[in-house]
Amino acid sequence: MSVRARPTSPHLQIYRWTIxxxxxxxxxxxxxxxxAGMALFxxxxMAAAMGQEALDGVNIVYGSWFGQVVLFxxxxxxxxxMLGGLRHWIWDFTVMLEPGQREALAWATLAGSIAITILIWTIFVWVA
Incomplete structure (x- = not known):
């Protein structure tokens, strides 16, 4: 009895990776x-509600280089x-769905998230 190979569904090895x-x-x-981030919050x-000593302990951890990287x-x-949600919301209006537009919006999501994060940290953490 011969075993026939079953057809496989296309997967990441077949599709071209896109943004x-x-x-x-x-x-x-x-x-x-x-x-996970909300758990940190x-x-x-909870530490703030428990008192200054507990809050100081958490602030030491969050203020360490590792804590800062995690918070960033x-x-x-x-x-x-949030920007990914806005991208999908835009698509809900059947706007920006052409191939070049989809990619541009995806790149804008990535670039915008990096720029806004750096802006937030510059204004509220690094300068303050």
């Missing part, structure tokens, strides 16, 4: 990361997820 595919994955990943709020990433995640 819209990457932004779709990033949108899902930032949605998940935002849950809740920890900070959380800020980018929030901004990127």
């Amino acid at each position: 819209t595919m990457a932004m779709s994955i990033f949108h899902r990943a930032t949605g998940i990361a935002n849950y 809740v920890i900070w709020l 990433g959380f800020t980018w995640s929030l901004v990127h997820h």
Whole structure:
């Protein structure tokens, strides 16, 4: 009895990687990361409610270089997820759906999220 190879569904090995595919994955990943970031925010709020000593402990961790990197990433995640949502909202109006426009909007989402995150940190963290 011969075993016949079953047809396989096209996968990442077949499709050409595009920026819209990457932004779709990033949108899902930032949605998940935002849950972890909100947990960090809740920890900070709970420490503030518990008193100055607890808040100082959390602020030391969040103020460390590692904490700053995590908080910067959380800020980018929030901004990127928001811009990704706006990108989908624009598409809901059947606007910017042509091939070149889709890619331009996806690149704008990525560039905008980086620029806005740096702007937020420049104004509220690095300068303050």
